[in-house]
Every structure is written in C-alpha cells, then in structure tokens.
Amino acid sequence: xxxxxxxxxxxxxxxxxxxxHSPLATPSYPARRLREEPDSDHRTPFQRDRDRIVHSxxxxxxxxxxxxxxxxxxxxxxxxxxxxxxxxxxxxxxxxALGLNEDLTEAIGLGHDLGHPPFGHIGEAVLDDCVRSRWxxxxxxxxxxxxxxxxxxxLNLTEPVRDGILRHTGPVxxxxxEGRIVxxxxxxAYxxxxxxxxxxxxxxxxxxxxxxxxxxxxSTGPERIxxxxxxxxxxxxxxDDIVQGESVGGAMLRLREFMFQRVYxxxxxxxxxxxxxxxxxxxxxxxxxxPPPPVTENASDEQRVVDWLAGMTDRFAIRIFSELYLPQRx
Numbered sequence: 001x002x003x004x005x006x007x008x009x010x011x012x013x014x015x016x017x018x019x020x021h022s023p024l025a026t027p028s029y030p031a032r033r034l035r036e037e038p039d040s041d042h043r044t045p046f047q048r049d050r051d052r053i054v055h056s057x058x059x060x061x062x063x064x065x066x067x068x069x070x071x072x073x074x075x076x077x078x079x080x081x082x083x084x085x086x087x088x089x090x091x092x093x094x095x096x097a098l099g100l101n102e103d104l105t106e107a108i109g110l111g112h113d114l115g116h117p118p119f120g121h122i123g124e125a126v127l128d129d130c131v132r133s134r135w136x137x138x139x140x141x142x143x144x145x146x147x148x149x150x151x152x153x154x155l156n157l158t159e160p161v162r163d164g165i166l167r168h169t170g171p172v173x174x175x176x177x178e179g180r181i182v183x184x185x186x187x188x189a190y191x192x193x194x195x196x197x198x199x200x201x202x203x204x205x206x207x208x209x210x211x212x213x214x215x216x217x218x219s220t221g222p223e224r225i226x227x228x229x230x231x232x233x234x235x236x237x238x239x240d241d242i243v244q245g246e247s248v249g250g251a252m253l254r255l256r257e258f259m260f261q262r263v264y265x266x267x268x269x270x271x272x273x274x275x276x277x278x279x280x281x282x283x284x285x286x287x288x289x290x291p292p293p294p295v296t297e298n299a300s301d302e303q304r305v306v307d308w309l310a311g312m313t314d315r316f317a318i319r320i321f322s323e324l325y326l327p328q329r330x
Contacts, residue, residue: 049111052157062116064313111145122272177241
C-alpha cells in the first residue's frame with residue numbers, strides 16, 4: 001500500500017470527526033503525550049490509548065478484584081472489570097448522543113480504576129489507613145491509577161486521558177467534557193449494579209430501597225439507568241456542560257448515600273471485613289518492614305509497598321498471606 005493511501009486513512013478519520021463532533025468535543029489531534037511519538041495512520045491517539053489500556057496487565061487483573069462483595073457465592077456478581085465495562089458502555093452512549101469524542105470517553109472509562117486495590121471499598125480504606133499511619137498522607141485509587149499508566153505500565157497516554165483518569169473522582173472535575181461524563185457515569189453504573197448485587201446477595205430486599213428515590217428513578221436497574229442517562233443528556237445539552245437535573249441528580253445522590261449506609265459500610269455486606277482487614281494490615285506491615293522489589297525505577301520504599309499491594313488481585317493477596325503466615329503442607 002502506498003504512502004498516499006496510508007495518509008488517506010488519517011484524512012478520512014479527521015473529516016469524519018469534523019462532521020460528527022460538536023464544537024465542544026475534545027479533538028483527537030494533535031496528541032499531547034509525556035513523550036512525543038508519531039501518530040498512527042489508522043487509529044486516533046485516543047484509540048491507541050484505549051488499546052494500550054486494554055492490553056495492559058493492570059487491566060487484566062481487574063477481573064479478579066472485588067467490586068463490593070468479597071468471595072461471592074455465584075458467577076454473576078460484578079467485579080472491578082465488569083464494573084469498568086458497564087460504565088464504559090454507558091459513557092460512550094452519552095458521548096455519542098452529545099456529539100463528543102467517544103474514543104476519549106472510552107479510554108478514560110477503561111482506565112479509571114486501574115489503580116484500585118483488591119477487596120473493593122474495604123481494601124482501599126485499609127490501605128489508606130495504613131499509608132496515613134506509616135507515612136502521614138492518603139492513598140487514593142485515582143491517583144494510583146495515574147501512577148499505573150504513567151510509571152508502572154508506561155503507557156504514555158495522551159494528556160486528556162490522563163486528566164480524566166486522575167479526576168474521575170475527587171474535588172476537581174476533569175478538564176474535558178468527556179472526562180466529566182465518565183465522572184458522572186461511574187456513579188450511575190456502580191450505584192445501580194451494586195443494588196442488583198445487594199439484592200442477589202440478600203443484603204437488601206426491594207422493600208428496603210428508599211421508595212421516594214425509586215419513584216423518581218425507576219424500580220429496576222435498566223429503568224434507573226435510562227432515567228439518569230436521559231436526564232444527563234437533556235440537562236447537559238442545555239448547559240453546554242455535563243450536569244444533572246436537581247430532581248434526578250438529587251435522587252441519585254440520596255440513593256448513593258443509602259447504599260453507603262446499608263451496603264458499602266454495613267455489617268451484613270462486610271462479613272469478611274475483619275479477616276480481610278487483618279490480612280491486608282499484616283501484608284502491609286510485612287512489606288513496610290521488608291519492601292518488595294521495585295516495579296519502577298527509583299521507587300521509594302513507600303512506592304514499592306503501595307505498588308505491590310494495590311496491584312494485587314484478591315486471590316493473589318490471599319495466596320501471599322497464606323505463604324507468609326499459614327503453615328504449609330509438608
């Protein structure tokens with residue numbers, strides 16, 4: 001194939017984006033990366049970022065990291081990977097409907113939880129408490145996600161993707177509208193699929209759900225997601241920003257508060273918490289005293305410990321704990 005033919009792929013991609021995208025969309029070109037590199041002739045820079053994330057080891061490990069329920073009985077509970085895929089699908093739909101950059105939205109969605117430690121909310125809380133006690137500052141999974149893509153996996157992602165990953169949670173919203181979509185949709189996805197998992201686990205019954213909020217949003221997960229997405233689209237188009245309406249957005253936030261009280265932090269949903277907490281604290285103490293091999297150049301002892309523990313899957317953490325602290329067969 002000639003150089004002229006190869007160049008035409010890029011030209012067709014750019015013309016298609018110009019025709020499809022809103023003026024508010026983040027353009028795919030020029031790509032801004034930490035280390036300059038030539039663009040692909042047939043993939044946008046954000047498509048390349050997406051592919052790099054999907055092919056990374058950190059992404060593959062998400063399939064063995066807890067979303068909410070630890071060591072669940074059954075094959076249908078969400079994991080960190082299935083949450084990522086569900087959130088990503090909703091976010092792409094929103095971006096397409098608003099004429100924004102789907103490729104950027106998808107890349108941020110796929111990468112936003114790469115730095116999440118094992119065992120869901122419990123794992124993050126324990127690691128945060130250990131880091132605060134030992135070194136005096138917080139562990140935040142969004143900040144570690146950025147370290148994963150920048151230093152551990154060395155993916156050399158574009159700046160808008162890095163910004164969206166870092167700011168998908170926390171006090172400062174992403175700079176791009178696409179990043180702000182992921183920030184909102186992350187909550188839309190996990191609130192609704194966590195309700196589904198809580199009902200399946202028997203932690204909640206339908207009657208336990210706050211009926212005022214259910215009346216606004218819908219009685220089933222698909223109904224609630226549809227209500228939230230339509231509201232997000234209508235309000236965002238009016239505002240030229242990514243926003244929710246007061247009624248629907250407020251109902252979602254109240255439902256999120258309910259989930260923290262009754263599921264994420266409730267005793268029934270955290271029957272394994274004492275054992276998980278004891279195991280992770282023991283692993284932290286072990287590696288803080290004898291740091292593991294570094295996974296990046298010039299890593300401090302703290303970075304070596306956090307990189308190692310946050311990168312573990314649930315089952316790998318259990319295996320290492322068993323090898324370190326439980327009698328082995330002779």
